[in-house]
Amino acid sequence: MSVSIDTVYQRVLSILNKEQRGYVTPQEFNLFANQAQLDLFEQYFYDINQFGRIPGNDTEYSDMLTLLNEKINVFETSATAAYDVNHFNLPADLYRLGTIIYENSTTKLVLDPVSGPNTPVTTIEQIEVERINANEFLYINSSPFTKPKNVRPIYVANQDGFKAYGDSELTSGIKCNYIRKPATVNWGYQMVFGEALYNASTSTNFELHASEETELVIKILELAGISTRELQLYQVAAGEEIKNTQQEKA
Amino acid sequence: MGLINQTDEQYYLGPDGVWNSFDESYGDYQFVAIKDIINNFIISNVGEGKLISKLKRSDVAFHAQRGLQELSFDVLPSFKSFEIEIPPTLYMILPKDYVNYVKLSWVDDQGIERILYPTSKTSNPTSILQDSQYEYLFDDQNGGKLLAVESETLKKFRENNFTQRDINGSDYDLLNIHNYGRRYGIDPQNAQSNGVFFIDRAKGIIHFGSSMVGKIVTLKYISDGVATDQEMVVHKFAEQAMYNYIAHAVLSTRSNIPEYIVQRYKKELRASKRNAKLRLSNIKIEEITQTLRGKSKQIKH
Numbered sequence: 001m002s003v004s005i006d007t008v009y010q011r012v013l014s015i016l017n018k019e020q021r022g023y024v025t026p027q028e029f030n031l032f033a034n035q036a037q038l039d040l041f042e043q044y045f046y047d048i049n050q051f052g053r054i055p056g057n058d059t060e061y062s063d064m065l066t067l068l069n070e071k072i073n074v075f076e077t078s079a080t081a082a083y084d085v086n087h088f089n090l091p092a093d094l095y096r097l098g099t100i101i102y103e104n105s106t107t108k109l110v111l112d113p114v115s116g117p118n119t120p121v122t123t124i125e126q127i128e129v130e131r132i133n134a135n136e137f138l139y140i141n142s143s144p145f146t147k148p149k150n151v152r153p154i155y156v157a158n159q160d161g162f163k164a165y166g167d168s169e170l171t172s173g174i175k176c177n178y179i180r181k182p183a184t185v186n187w188g189y190q191m192v193f194g195e196a197l198y199n200a201s202t203s204t205n206f207e208l209h210a211s212e213e214t215e216l217v218i219k220i221l222e223l224a225g226i227s228t229r230e231l232q233l234y235q236v237a238a239g240e241e242i243k244n245t246q247q248e249k250a
Numbered sequence: 251m252g253l254i255n256q257t258d259e260q261y262y263l264g265p266d267g268v269w270n271s272f273d274e275s276y277g278d279y280q281f282v283a284i285k286d287i288i289n290n291f292i293i294s295n296v297g298e299g300k301l302i303s304k305l306k307r308s309d310v311a312f313h314a315q316r317g318l319q320e321l322s323f324d325v326l327p328s329f330k331s332f333e334i335e336i337p338p339t340l341y342m343i344l345p346k347d348y349v350n351y352v353k354l355s356w357v358d359d360q361g362i363e364r365i366l367y368p369t370s371k372t373s374n375p376t377s378i379l380q381d382s383q384y385e386y387l388f389d390d391q392n393g394g395k396l397l398a399v400e401s402e403t404l405k406k407f408r409e410n411n412f413t414q415r416d417i418n419g420s421d422y423d424l425l426n427i428h429n430y431g432r433r434y435g436i437d438p439q440n441a442q443s444n445g446v447f448f449i450d451r452a453k454g455i456i457h458f459g460s461s462m463v464g465k466i467v468t469l470k471y472i473s474d475g476v477a478t479d480q481e482m483v484v485h486k487f488a489e490q491a492m493y494n495y496i497a498h499a500v501l502s503t504r505s506n507i508p509e510y511i512v513q514r515y516k517k518e519l520r521a522s523k524r525n526a527k528l529r530l531s532n533i534k535i536e537e538i539t540q541t542l543r544g545k546s547k548q549i550k551h
Contacts (some may be wrong), residue, residue: 052298109265109273113257117267130307145315145476146308151285154308 003206003213005033005187006198011217016224016233024224026187026196032227033185036219037206041182044072045096050249064248071209072179081174087161088174098177100129100162102153102170129153129164129174141165182207215244254279281483287492288314295497302500310496315476317495321488322475323349325527333357333468340408340463342456344449347477352470354447356462363468366458367439369446374457377401407448410460488526494519 009029016022024032051064061067075095081088090097104125112119132140132154140146140154148154150166164170188202206216218237225234264274288310295301296310329352334342336356355363377398379387387396446459458467476482484492498515501507 055299111260111263111265111267113259117263118265128307132306132308140308143312145312152307152311 032223093180096179103173284482313499319474331470347473356465374404487529491522491526
């Protein structure tokens with residue numbers, strides 16, 4: 001599903017050099033490529049917000065929210081949060097924090113068909129930990145109806161990570177669903193007779209959805225246009241991007 | 251897929267595998283836990299394109315518990331009861347989850363409950379200690395007024411010898427022995443001989459008249475349904491009323507909600523509460539028929 005970095009690089013070079021508009025070195029390309037990837041990636045979240053406010057459609061492949069979610073799903077992951085001295089640490093590759101889940105473990109006795117009466121059976125129920133602001137915590141914690149419990153946990157985020165509360169402060173059993181950062185792309189190469197030759201083993205492809213290939217080329221061309229002070233190139237690329245955006249969001 | 255995830259054996263025998271040994275949860279299928287109510291409400295009403303686009307779980311939990319309280323007061327058949335033997339000190343401590351009483355009665359030898367009535371003609375006021383000059387006495391330590399352990403009013407109420415009355419007597423006996431010719435114009439609230447009580451709400455104690463010494467008294471009372479985790483359940487007949495309560499409570503406390511939507515949910519809530527009450531009032535055609543068979547009797551009991 002990923003986009004080959006070599007394909008993108010070759011296309012960029014081809015368009016740039018076609019009309020002698022300049023040359024982008026591999027180092028420059030890698031910088032532009034990461035910038036373009038993050039630019040596209042960040043835009044997903046704002047697009048979801050925008051398309052969430054208008055009615056979607058029931059088509060199989062063309063509902064915008066579904067398309068955007070499909071693009072983001074590639075980066076969705078989960079990890080167990082590690083408890084430090086008095087808080088949980090956030091995952092190192094975190095981009096956006098999603099749901100925090102508490103695995104509430106309860107043991108009760110059951111009549112087991114095999115083990116017999118009073119067999120302890122532990123069940124783990126996954127419960128969403130609700131995010132609240134630090135100023136709300138005082139009120140929520142002091143109201144008997146909203147006080148956090150293991151069946152209704154809450155968390156407060158801070159600069160260190162977050163603190164989670166159930167019947168008391170939680171120190172284990174917390175998982176995070178989150179969007180991880182896209183991997184840093186790299187067009188790896190080796191010099192052969194003074195020319196940079198693509199080296200797949202040291203390269204990292206774009207992790208964005210395959211449908212973003214053309215957008216990546218256009219964005220990198222825009223950046224290359226700015227870098228090489230080629231105004232016409234920048235204008236063409238920017239115009240192309242605006243046209244695509246208008247078409248997608250119309 | 252069905253909702254029941256127990257085998258028949260697990261249901262009837264319970265965890266210890268012994269028939270009816272008080273660890274079973276007989277009849278629990280008629281209830282929905284409040285946790286499930288909260289989850290179901292969030293699934294069906296909260297999110298993009300739904301009734302409420304964004305809502306905190308703690309808000310839903312708050313309104314769900316308030317809803318359970320409200321429904322406990324006038325919809326759910328949730329009264330509790332316990333019985334004690336009245337000590338010579340003639341009082342009963344209110345249960346820890348007490349909200350209000352439904353009925354107080356004492357049990358006669360046949361197991362019939364005889365209703366006790368509240369008296370409004372006495373109370374247990376705070377009694378201030380006075381010296382021989384009728385001046386107040388003060389505490390040397392903190393300067394506060396010194397108070398008696400119990401009021402003279404309560405003491406006299408307790409010492410009043412009601413036991414002289416034949417409280418088991420029938421109307422015929424009473425007419426014959428004491429009240430013949432004197433009952434005309436009697437205040438109906440006092441025209442009973444079962445006994446009286448009053449509730450000292452400030453101290454959380456029920457005081458009884460002296461005729462109640464040694465009697466088995468049953469207190470039927472309502473709680474609010476949120477005192478313990480085990481009782482935070484709603485009868486399935488009132489499940490829809492709970493969803494409507496939460497929806498209306500949430501919508502009516504948010505800004506920028508059009509008033510017609512708030513009104514719609516207010517009506518929905520009223521209708522579903524009425525529906526729940528009707529369902530839970532347990533009207534069965536055979537029982538009504540049996541009651542109505544007495545409609546043409548001239549003398550009603």
